[in-house]
Amino acid sequence: xxxxxxxxxxxxxxxxxxxxxxxxxxxxxxxxxxxxxxxxxxxxxxxxxxxxxxxxxxxxxxxxxxxxxxxxxxxxxxxxxxxxxxxxxxxxxxxxxxxxxxxxx
Numbered sequence: 001x002x003x004x005x006x007x008x009x010x011x012x013x014x015x016x017x018x019x020x021x022x023x024x025x026x027x028x029x030x031x032x033x034x035x036x037x038x039x040x041x042x043x044x045x046x047x048x049x050x051x052x053x054x055x056x057x058x059x060x061x062x063x064x065x066x067x068x069x070x071x072x073x074x075x076x077x078x079x080x081x082x083x084x085x086x087x088x089x090x091x092x093x094x095x096x097x098x099x100x101x102x103x104x105x
Contacts, residue, residue, distance in 0.1 A: 015065050015066060015067070015080065015083060015084060015087075016066065017064060017065075017084055017087065017088075019088075019091075024064045024084070024088075025063055025064050025066065026063060027060055027063050027064050029088070031060060032060060032061070032064050032081070032084075032085075033085075034052075035057045035060040035061055035081070036061070036078065036081045036082070036085065038052045038057045039054070039057050039058070039061070039074060039077065039078045039081070040078065042054055042057070042074065043074065043075070043078070054071070054074060055071070058071075058073075058074065058077045061077045061078075061080065061081045062077070064081070064084055065077075065080045065081070065084060067080060
């Protein structure tokens, strides 16, 4: 059987997060983490409180990532949130490593 593979053009997305005031683009980190967990729960079919609607959770992720998501883009929003979460963890790791190196110098 002939197989055709179509290559999609990759769209590179730049996500910049301002953490200067201790928040993520104005969103407290704990609220961002809860939004991620809420989207994960919704993907598993769980129902959340009246306040934690899919629209509200995606608005929180949207404010942090700087991208707007359609109602059907829940997985894309979750994937972008994981990227931001990973960036934050790596930045914390680097900061801790720099502090250790500064002490030993």
